[in-house]
Every structure is written in structure tokens, then in C-alpha cells.
Amino acid sequence: MFKLLGATLVIAASTLLGFQIARNYQNRPLQLRLLQRGLKMLETEIVYGSVPLYQAMNKIGARLPGGVGLFFSSAGENLITLDGASTFECWRASIEQNFFQTALKKEDKDLLLQFGHTLGITDKEDQMKHIQLTVEGLATEEQIAREEQSKYEKLSKNLGVLLGILVVILMY
Amino acid sequence: MNKEILAILPISIRQIMQKLNEIVQKDMEEIRIREKRPLEIVYNNQHLFISEAGKLTTNDQEAYIPTKEDTYKILNLISNHSIYRLEEELKRGYITIQGGHRIGIVGKAIMENGMVKSLKDISSFNIRIAKQKIGIAKPILPFLLVDGNIIQNTLIISPPMCGKTTLLRDIARELSRGNPQLGKSGKKVGIVDERSEIAGCVEGVPQNDVGPRTDILDACPKAEGMMMMIRSMSPDVLIVDEIGRQEDTLAITEARNSGVSVIATAHGLNIEEVMKRPTISSLIQQEIFTRFILLSRKKGVGTIEGIFDGQLRQIYFKEKSYV
Numbered sequence: 001m002f003k004l005l006g007a008t009l010v011i012a013a014s015t016l017l018g019f020q021i022a023r024n025y026q027n028r029p030l031q032l033r034l035l036q037r038g039l040k041m042l043e044t045e046i047v048y049g050s051v052p053l054y055q056a057m058n059k060i061g062a063r064l065p066g067g068v069g070l071f072f073s074s075a076g077e078n079l080i081t082l083d084g085a086s087t088f089e090c091w092r093a094s095i096e097q098n099f100f101q102t103a104l105k106k107e108d109k110d111l112l113l114q115f116g117h118t119l120g121i122t123d124k125e126d127q128m129k130h131i132q133l134t135v136e137g138l139a140t141e142e143q144i145a146r147e148e149q150s151k152y153e154k155l156s157k158n159l160g161v162l163l164g165i166l167v168v169i170l171m172y
Numbered sequence: 173m174n175k176e177i178l179a180i181l182p183i184s185i186r187q188i189m190q191k192l193n194e195i196v197q198k199d200m201e202e203i204r205i206r207e208k209r210p211l212e213i214v215y216n217n218q219h220l221f222i223s224e225a226g227k228l229t230t231n232d233q234e235a236y237i238p239t240k241e242d243t244y245k246i247l248n249l250i251s252n253h254s255i256y257r258l259e260e261e262l263k264r265g266y267i268t269i270q271g272g273h274r275i276g277i278v279g280k281a282i283m284e285n286g287m288v289k290s291l292k293d294i295s296s297f298n299i300r301i302a303k304q305k306i307g308i309a310k311p312i313l314p315f316l317l318v319d320g321n322i323i324q325n326t327l328i329i330s331p332p333m334c335g336k337t338t339l340l341r342d343i344a345r346e347l348s349r350g351n352p353q354l355g356k357s358g359k360k361v362g363i364v365d366e367r368s369e370i371a372g373c374v375e376g377v378p379q380n381d382v383g384p385r386t387d388i389l390d391a392c393p394k395a396e397g398m399m400m401m402i403r404s405m406s407p408d409v410l411i412v413d414e415i416g417r418q419e420d421t422l423a424i425t426e427a428r429n430s431g432v433s434v435i436a437t438a439h440g441l442n443i444e445e446v447m448k449r450p451t452i453s454s455l456i457q458q459e460i461f462t463r464f465i466l467l468s469r470k471k472g473v474g475t476i477e478g479i480f481d482g483q484l485r486q487i488y489f490k491e492k493s494y495v
Contacts, residue, residue, distance in 0.1 A: 053252065
């Protein structure tokens, strides 16, 4: 009886793990797409709206869901509350703080941090260039993420279940 | 010290400023921050360095040296982390902040088609602390009005730093407000504020009190602005700072022809010196200006040397600072 219960638990756990990994594969391209949308919105706010950075960040944060939205909204908050901190510091703190809530990888984070170095501190033309450059970088990552998704999403789901079964068989 | 000024200083400099003697904090005229060179203030007409402990000194070796980090942060704070919004300001070389204070900036110019497009590597700031002197124009006002109501075209003549813009601002305010107790209604005042110095507008809203019936055309070239004002806002009196160009003369003549009075300022030690400038002397000879106020620093900022009428006869004499 206990054996059966244990076996069920093992299979359930490893299946869940597999699904979790699969979900990361599924979410990363979506979040990368969202980030690109956010940056394009930022471009519009900066270049055409001439809106102060914190306002633009708050606005975009409110319109994007999940962790990606938090990147923007908490950066907006940092810009006001972190007295005397540089723009990059405010952006970096927000990325670090909310990164765990996303399915993004280190290379995506590096792109975002790189972008933070020029955020807000140059003229409009320059801002536009840096935003476009970052959007391009994110688009490339998105492409890669989609390929990985098609390769590994199903695989990790199946693997989760199978691994559970394997462990159970070995234990018996 | 003024909170608007503190808000744009990085913490390192802010702490030093707060260590200063309170009177110095209050009466400071300028703060000069230059990257990798001593921190300096102008106080009581003296240029003094400040040490890290907040001591005033004339020895530059003791002074606090602002770092690159400091200047970078000032720019961040002035612009609210949005330097891209300051394109116009960087082209002109100064920024007006909340409270009407002005910050002059220099760095490396970026050129485009032979014109300055923007500044980068900004390394020097001159923070000029705005001081409103409310009510200083009151004793002068009766001399600018004929029959108690018609505003005379007036030219304020003064060397730099003698308070002519401060006086001009207060005249605008007094005229705009009027004096209900004496049964004098306010006038419609139009300010063409080419250098954002009179009203100190931030996003179109004047930071200085310029009166309830005052319209401001901010950052607009004077000559063109005066014409726009006359056409669009039908003012009773136009206020402009530092006239001198050929176009200004035309615009002032035009204003007189449309029945709008003009109160303007010009650089100069005295009327004779101003008369040597062809553009202004033609206005004086045509008797377009009927009042002249001469300022100096003899008894402190804002000493009124005299008020003269259109024939250059003195109608007011009391060598006294308005402050």
C-alpha cells in the first residue's frame, strides 16, 4: 500500500517537474516577444511623446503582464524613489529583482543590462538606435527560443513522466 | 537651503551644502560645479571654494573636487533620468528647473550643418539660484504710469548682475495684479521670455509669481514673440528682456503703433552708453521710450540711480537699493 502511494508520488513529482521545464520552454519566446513590444512602446514614448522616463516606464509596466511588466513598472518606481542613483542602477535593480519571475535566460538578461547603460542618458536619435538594437537582439533570442521550444517542450513533458516510471521500476 | 536645488545635487555635494552656515545657504547666489575642479559658490559677491567639511575657503587645495560620477548624477537628476527631453535646452546651454532656478551647462558641442546641435560630455554646471523680490517695483510704479493709468514705454538700463530681470519681473507682477485698494485694476501683461528668465517656466507653467493676468510666451525669440503676443493675446503691456537687435526695434515700433506699451531692459552702464548702440538710440531719439530706469550696484544689488523721462530729465532720485 505504502509502496503504491510512494510510486504515485514519485511519478507525480517528476511529471510536474517535466511540465515546469516544458512551460519555461513555452514561456520564454512569449516573454521575449513581450519585451520587444515593451521596448517598442518605450521608443514611441521617448521619441514621439518626449515623456519623462519614469512615466513611460510606469505606463508600459501597467500594460504588460507578468514579470516582464514588472521590469518596467518597478524600474519606473526606482527612478523616483532611489534618490541619487544613476538610471542604469535603477534599471539593473529592477531586472535583478524580478528576473526569477520570468522564464528568461542569462543571455536575455545580459542584453537588457547592456541596454540599461544607455537608457535615458542620450538624445532621442541615440535612444532610438539603442532600443532598436536591443529589440533586434531579443528577436534573435526569440527565434532561438522558438526552435528550442519545438525541440524540447514535448520532450521534457514526456521525459518527466518516463523518468518517474523508470525510478519506480528501479525501486521495485 | 532650497529644496528644489538640493533635489538636483548628488548626495555627496548635497551633504556638503547642508553643512554650510545657514545664512550662506540662504543667501548663496550661485553654485558652480566643475568636474575635477574645486567646488565653488558665489556668496555676497565673493567667489569661494567649499571644503568637504563645508568650510568656505579661498584656497583651492582644500576644496572638494566633484567627480565624474557627481556631474553624471546631476545631469540625471536635472533631467529626471530623461536627457532625451532636454534637446532644446542642451542646444541653448541652460535649463530652467522647478522654482525658476537656472542651470547653465557646458561640455563638448556636437555640430550639425555648422550649428550646435547638442552638448555631450557635460562637465560644468552653473546653478543660479533664483530670488524673487516681491514688491520691489511698488515705489517705482507711479513713475511709470501717466494719469495713473497709461503705462509708459520704459527701458531699464543696467550692467549685468544688478537685478534688472528681478525688477522687470516685479513690475510685470504689480501691473498684472493692479491695486484693488486704490481702485486700480490689473493690466493684461504679455511676457516674451526668450531665455526663460523672467517667468522661469517649467513645462509652460511659470515658477515665479508674475501676476494673475499674465501670459507668457516661453523660449520664443523676442521680435517674433512680441508680434505673436500682440496678435494673439491683445496685451496692455509687453515685457521683454535685453533688447538690442535690429528686429527688436521694429517689433517695439510695431507694438507702439498697435497701442501696446513696452517695458524692456538693456545692458549698459548709463544712458549715454546705451545711446551709442544704433538700434536702441534710434528708439530713444524717436522718443518711443518715455521712461528710463537706471540701475547699479553702488548700494548693493538693485540700486536705483534714477528715473528719467523721454527728454532724459531726471524725475526720481534716491540712491537706494530696492532690496
